[in-house]
Amino acid sequence: MSLATAAAGTAPEVAAAxxxxxxxxxxxxxxxxxxxxxxxxxxxxxxxxxxxxxxxxLRPGLHLRLARNELVSGVGFVAAPGLLTDVPAWLEWWQSGSDGDVRPLLLDLDPEQSAYADYTHWDWFALPRDTGERAVAGPYVDYLCSDEYSLTLSAPVQMEGRFAGVAAADVYLRHFEAAVLPMLRRLPGPAHLVNARGRVTASADPAHLAGSLTKGPDFAAVLRRARPGRFRGLRLVPCRDIPLVLVISPR
Structure with missing residues (x-):
């Protein structure tokens, strides 16, 4: 089902799309x-x-994924510090330019000179490392890669049973919102999507703007239970297998 064309009108249909x-x-x-x-x-x-x-x-596969998925703006592997013998940190990362060209991300990761040398505190790295599960991080301004408001989807990679880094892909928030907002607006009440930490990833509810935090519900628990619930009038619908929750407010 295409997000851009789905005629979804119920919460389960929107979550499925x-x-x-x-x-x-x-x-x-x-x-x-x-x-x-x-x-x-x-x-x-x-x-x-x-x-x-x-x-x-890894590069041929990364280039192919950028070419085949219109939502993916960047993709690659981010190494755990100390994994590689020749550098302290590394992103094998490729992204699509505005002209459609595929180009590498070139960063100065010298810990004595670069503010980006320690990426281990970012949610897209820390959540898969700490939970062993895949994650949706953001939205945030991606100063590391594109200077665009973005979501990053990631999953842990292991080497000999130990955490070695994350595989990840970026999605520009404007592309994600363009796809989901028409459906969110068809729901019977103001609706928005949040990640496991309650960060709003897209919203048709003026009380909950993209990038803000929705406080109160334990969204991580909703995702673990994998079934709809309610919290103080809010309807909470997990997007099965995807770490996002659809939140519908009463009118």
Missing amino acids: VRSALESVFDAVAATRTDTADLLAKVAAEGRRPATVDLAA
Whole structure:
């Protein structure tokens, strides 16, 4: 089901349509995760640690995912600090330019000079690392990659049973909102979407703007239970298997 064209009018239909669209982005994340895990396993079987040169083997797959998924604006693997032998930190990251060209993200990750050297506190890295689960982070201004208001979908990658980094993909918020807002507006009450931390990812409710926090409900618990619930008049509908909750306020 296409988010842009779905004629969804009920909460379960909207939640299912959101799931369908973002699952396609998570498919890109999963493919990157598989490619990276296979590559790291091959390096380990050779009795050595990986280096940045090894990650170049991921590039054909990353380019293909950017070309095939219109929601994905950037995709790649972000290494855990200390994983690679030749640099303290690294993003094997590729993104689409406004002209459609695919280009690498080039960052100065020198910890003595760069404000971006420690990316481990960002939700898109910390949530998969700490929970072992995939995550939706944001929206936030992505100063690291695009300077665009974005969502980042991510999943943990392991090497020999240990956390090695995250596979991730970016979605520009304007593209996500363009897809979901028409459906949110068809619901019987003001509606918005939040992630596990209660951060609003898209909203047709003027009381809950994108990027703000919805306080009160335990959205992580709603996602764990994977069934609809209520909290002080709010209707909470998890987007099955996607870490987002549809929140509908009473009129």
